[in-house]
Amino acid sequence: MMAFSAPIIFLFASVLVACVPARFRAPILLITPFAGLASILWFGMGTHAVVSVQGFELIFYRIDTLSFPFGVVFCIAAFLAGLYAWHVRDVVQQVATLGYAGAALGGVFAGDLITLFIWWEATAITSVFLIFARRTPGAMATGMRYLIIQVLSGVLLLAGLLLHFYDTGSTTFGNLGLVSLGTWLIFIAFGIKCAFPFLHNWLQDAYPAATITGTVVLSAFTTKMAVYTLARGYAGTEVLVYIGSVMAIFTLFFAVIENDLRRVLAYSLNSQLGFMVVGVGIGTELALNGTVAHAFSSVLYKSLLFMTVGAVMYRTGTSKASELGGLYRTMPVTMVCCLVGAMSISAFPLLSGFISKSLIIDAASKKGYYLAWFALVAASVGAIAHTAIKIPFFTFFGHDSGKRPAEAPRHMQLAMVITAFLCVFIGVFPGTLYAILPYSVDYQPYTFSHVITQMQLLCFALLAFVYLMKVGLHPNQIRRVNLDADWVYRKAAAVALPAIVAAVAAVNRRARDVAMDGLKRSMTRLSQFASPSGLLADIWGVNAMVSVVVALMLAILALNLF
Amino acid sequence: MKKSAQNNPTNAQLTPLARAFSWTESSTVVxxxxxxxxxLSALLFVLDFLIHRHAYAPYEGTPGFYALTGFLAFSFIVLGASALRWLIARPENYYAPDSVDAESYPESGTEQIAFNQDKAPDA
Structure with a gap:
């Protein structure tokens, strides 16, 4: 049974890709997601592929209403990424793509914490090769940073699950809640992969360092798997409402001033994750439906945006906003797809973001989380600023860079058009997405209030953009990097390291000096005893000897009393 | 894109889809x-006073709430970010050589061809 589960199909395909001649590899990348999807539908709802190991029940294939939509969208994303990467001949990336997608599916379908841990680490180990595949010194260093943080998350998960097992005697992965040290550790492990504030830097560090096609793959899986695990384990945990609000807001500022468009998208992805985390924190049926719906639509429009920026990079060699502009002339298809992605993320009516985001925002205001509600409304405006306007404007319009690259290759265009179509389709027919959400949906996104308030937000944000451009207050795009919290471990720790090493060495030397000193003194003492005139070498009288023996025997007797 | 200097297609050479967007270059049309x-914004703003919306959060029902939020939040985010940049911007090679910021993307992973050259024999 287990051999036909979707994650194993992907893993098998990834091994197969490594063995077959080059011309079969890209087709395998395209076919595998269909096989995975077929497996999910064929097995249907229920708990399958249960293996008993040493008394532990390992559940490899739990398909229920919560894991199902994630499994479906992962298969769709894997197909689109495979199509987009049709030209790639690098077998490392092809193996990593399938292995990574399989591991992410495995994580989503894992029914117990041990299985989850296995897949959790597998996503880290497989995905890092999409960064290494760039094969530059910078990418190698970035990949190592990424791997260290991802594996750290796995180690925390392992520690947490052991403590949790010790506490409860169960490894089942259900609702955990923040009730013990174990569940806290698991929470932090999930938080790292979900890019909580101050645990987020791996995302913005690594995604722009991956290959063009690799970033599209990366954007879909790890973070959404983490959202799924949070929804499974910590639904209704109130602190998530505040964590999510902070996530949604603080990333906006970094995204607005970032020059590398793939890093802009990484920050904007982080902000969108904030919406989903708020939804998990609220924990009502409406909110959890919103989280799953938003994860689903955000996988699609984020993939689309990464694809369009990647296509520009494929043709021009750069994704820096300062080097781009005016590309609409020769890359119109890419431009239109980018606009669809931009309108989706800014929740334009009739596009996917509109019908998923409003579920979470409404859930927040209905449950009385007004601060979080306002944070999400503001973050929606922020998405218009940093992604919806900035990326298309500075890439395809705005200042003409003079670059006249050819349109993206056919297969990239096809991948982008299909993704754009899905964004529109979900937006126009929200019922298709609502039908596969965890709880039954009694929600009408296209009410007069919703449409008009969203249009007001959009239009007035656009006016603000025009105004700020006119008066010259909109930040221009310059070649700079911006510091973030990762400065602490990338710079401060590096600078402090020699001092720390020196301090540790000094303490070590001092301790050794003290120890050696003590040793020397006791040696002298001993030699005094044993010297010809010392106590031990002296001739003792019978009385003294007997006294010592009696004292020793008394001591032994006394010890035996206890 | 070194070749692009002498490769500036005229409007007629562009695809119809691209021509449909050439209005963005005319300042009068823009x-x-x-x-x-x-x-449209003014219309939406006025409409807000005439029609009763559903509102759950405080002030959400106040006419003009979303319009004002859209304008002010956008301005605040962009201006706040500009101020932040003054504090945190560093040269591109700040983290070099351990980051990709100052590196160029390896050319072997791209196919940098200019417009109308994509019918090259190897493509």
């Missing part, structure tokens, strides 16, 4: 579009 957006 001006007109901006006026259009402004007019």
């Amino acid at each position: 001006q007109r579009v901006i006026y259009g957006v402004a007019a």
